[in-house]
Amino acid sequence: MEEPLVQNDQLEAINSDRSKRSTSSNGKFTKYLLLSLLVAAFGSAFQFGWSTAIFNTPSKVIEEFYRNVYKERNGEEMSDDLFNTYWSVTNGLLPFGGIFGGISSGFLGDYAGRKNGLLIVNIFVLISTVLNVISKFVKSYETIMVSRFFTGVYCGLFSGILPLYLSECPPKNLRGTVGTMNQLSIVFGILVANVLGLPELLGTEKLWPVLVAFSFIPALTHIFLLFFPESPKYLFMKRNDKLGAELALKKFRNGNELLVNEELDELEQEKEKLSLEPQVKWGDFLSKENLRRPLVVALVIQISQQFSGINAVIFYSTKIFENAGLTGSWPIYGTIIIGIVQILMTFVCMAIVDRAGRRILLLTGMIGMSVFSFILAFTRIWGEPGSWLNYMTVVAAIFYIVFFSIGPGAIPWLITSELFGSDSRGKATSLAVFINWFSNFIVTVSFPFIESAIGSYSFIVFGVLLIFFSVFMLLFVPETKNKTIEEIVDMFKRKTIFFPNSN
DSSP: OHHHHHHHHHHHHHHHHHHHHHTTOOOOOOHHHHHHHHHHHIIIIIHHHHHHHTTSTTHHHHHHHHHHHHHHHHSSOOOHHHHHHHHHHHHHHHHHHHHHHHHHHHHHHHHTOHHHHHHHHHHHHHHHHHHHHHHHHHTOHHHHHHHHHHHHHHHHHHHHHHHHHHHHSSOGGGHHHHHHHHHHHHHHHHHHHHHHTSTTTTOSTTTHHHHHHTTHHHHHHGGGGGGSOOOHHHHHHTSOOHHHHHHHHHHHTTTOHHHHHHHHHHHHHHHHHHHTSOOOOTTHHHHOHHHHHHHHHHHHHHHHHHHTTHHHHHHHHHHHHHHTTOOTTHHHHHHHHHHHHHHHHHHHHHHHHHHHOHHHHHHHHHHHHHHHHHHHHHHHHHOOTTOHHHHHHHHHHHHHHHHHHHTTTTHHHHHHHHSSOTTTHHHHHHHHHHHHHHHHHHHHHHHHHHHHHHGGGHHHHHHHHHHHHHHHHHHHOOOOTTOOHHHHHHHHHTTOTTSTTOO
């Protein structure tokens, strides 16, 4: 029994020494690093946001397309019940496809690589875009439905692989800032899709095929990834390509030898440690506590993002502005304002995540969302047409989005990749993304029925869930800011998770 204790003492000493040496230099954004990350994020996360929101503002035009095609085929009007069924299926197929893409993302990211994995996903982008474009000309809403499934597949793949690339390329003191690029690109994609989908621009009966064809642009942007290196960590840990990892680090760090050597040393020691342990299998996430505990944390964080009610608020945003007395296209403009607020607050998150830390931003966001969920519920329950409470509903919706953007929007994708070592990160990310999309599917499909059954009280349900998630974050989520993976894993092993800042 003495030998393991000695090994543990030696490991702690090594970790402590490495932690001290890592503070001797801080990584900075180089032009090469920043450009590679922007290309990866624009081609993936922007595509994600764009594709999910592409039918938001021109929804009435697409709805009319469904009805006209049905009438031409059957010689009669489509009933509202049948249309609602078709429209629900169309919306539900996106998160359903995301489930398949999410669970496959870790395998593709490990097998093909982070960079090549992102490039391969564009096959599904091309399939989906072609189906969307031709649907009007072949007069088939079924092609739109199939397209939405493929859209979900590539969004699920992107949401699993991109965070791996974003977390493994920058130095650890910039991981938080870079990680928020994912969410920033998503909300920017949503905003651009909503703006271009306005009836004054491309959201018309004639031009909506042009709108959906724009998905080709982010896909083509990914071609530039061919000129950037693969993730250094992936090359070192998965491909055993130390020279390739060193060359990639030198490019990303602009030749900073001190920083390159420190990071190579960390990778070497992580690999040494992993070589002494058996290869991680899927069953290990249930049988091994040091994997099970961070997996539970990662999964609950992903569930909390979707069951916070964020999609319900976005879904109801146009209705909120209509109830506040806005008419014509102004409710749609109100939805665009919410998108602008999301972008601005995601910039705030990007600016402070590596200073404040992940855990405090998650907690702040969850608590704030809970408060404004209850306000949304009460103002909707008691508000009447023209009432001042309707304006409070608008304010509550905006502040709800503010708190979502501060933490729960960006950090779940970032922190999941930080909780696991290279041997388990791909599989753990697959499970986390799968759960995120499965939760998204449940909320998307069930919310209209919940809203129909209990109306405005639905946001009380979200408020209660957010209280539970806040307590969970407080008790179980560790702070991963500026910590090596060995320090995070050791935190779980020593069961210091209730005291995230302990040494």
